[in-house]
Structure formats: C-alpha cells, structure tokens
Amino acid sequence: MGRRDIRAVPGPRASRARPPAGTTAYDHGWAGDLRFAVRCALTLLGLLLAVDATAGHLAAPRGLLWTGLAALLLMVLVPPRIRAGAGWLSCRGLVRERIVRTDRLVSVRWSDGVSQRLVLRDAEGGRVEVDPQVLVANPALWHRLDDDARACVKRGTLRCGVTVLRQLADRIDRRTARTVFTISGLE
Numbered sequence: 001m002g003r004r005d006i007r008a009v010p011g012p013r014a015s016r017a018r019p020p021a022g023t024t025a026y027d028h029g030w031a032g033d034l035r036f037a038v039r040c041a042l043t044l045l046g047l048l049l050a051v052d053a054t055a056g057h058l059a060a061p062r063g064l065l066w067t068g069l070a071a072l073l074l075m076v077l078v079p080p081r082i083r084a085g086a087g088w089l090s091c092r093g094l095v096r097e098r099i100v101r102t103d104r105l106v107s108v109r110w111s112d113g114v115s116q117r118l119v120l121r122d123a124e125g126g127r128v129e130v131d132p133q134v135l136v137a138n139p140a141l142w143h144r145l146d147d148d149a150r151a152c153v154k155r156g157t158l159r160c161g162v163t164v165l166r167q168l169a170d171r172i173d174r175r176t177a178r179t180v181f182t183i184s185g186l187e
Helices: 011-016 030-055 060-077 132-137 139-155 162-184
Strands: 081-085 088-092 097-100 105-111 117-122 127-130
Touching (some): 097 117, 105 139, 105 162, 127 132
Antiparallel strands (some): 081 088, 088 097, 105 117
8 A cells, every 4th residue: 555545534534534454553452451341341230230130129121221331331441442554543432433644743742631642633634642551552553653753753744742752752662671671680
C-alpha cells in the first residue's frame, strides 16, 4: 500500500475512514484487557443473580435488569483497540474507529481529566485519544508514532506537542532501561 491509499475526509468524516491494510504495530495487551472486562461483567452478573436467587426475589425482569447492568459494565471496561501502520494510527472503540494520519500531525497534547490521554490531531481534522500507557507498554506502536512525528517536525507541520513527545520518549526510555537492568540483575 502506498501513501496515496490513505485517504481521510476532512472534518467529522475523518474518524470514519478505514485504515489501510498493513498494520505494523498493535496493542499486545488488548486481548488480555478484553478478557478481564468480560470476566468482571460475568462475575458481577453471577453475583447479582446469586444474591437475588438466595433472597428469593429472582424473576425474569430482575434477571434482565442485572444482565443490562453487567452489559453496561462491560461497555465501560472494554479497552479501545490501538493499531498503527506507516502514516496512520487508529483507535477502535465499541461504536466507531477513529484514525489519525501520523505522517501529517499538526498537534500532540496531554488531555486534562481523570486519566491521562495523548491527543493526536492531523491536518485533515482526524483526532485520536490514546492512553500513554499503551505506547509505553508497546514499543512497536511508540516507534511507529515517533518515526512519523519526527518526520512531521522536520517538515514543520508538527508545531505543537514536540515537548509532549519528548516527555513520553523519556518515560519510555526510563522504563526500557529499568527493564534491561532488572533482566540483567543490575538493579
């Protein structure tokens, strides 16, 4: 796939564009996080049904209510699926997939809120929020993003967020060094 195969429509439609074939990096912990979310939802459902049955109040409407509550917990806990390739990064949630052109980044920033998020924006209006821990835990994703971001800095398109990327790179380097020291027994 060449670069011209990656087309994003400006504005809100950019989030509906499909990533091209050729995923080179993805979140390796996603499947485990998904299994954890399913186990939590099933455990909650089982506990609620058991308590209701023990109390003698279990009926079809209550069972549907508990099933709906467990489904809601599952929807909240299911992590987004992060994938990347040459010139793009996608974040697929339960409802839709958002794509950002990493070869055309214009800004990278930390989002304010309860959990840290890295917000990436491209020239076509694409916007993706990524948990920085996903990048820290998956070096291939980080290297894919870092390579494209460095190219954007050289071209002058990425003007906002160079410091953020440097801070994230430092965090990843510290973790990598700590892992190497731990494995080699030097820590």
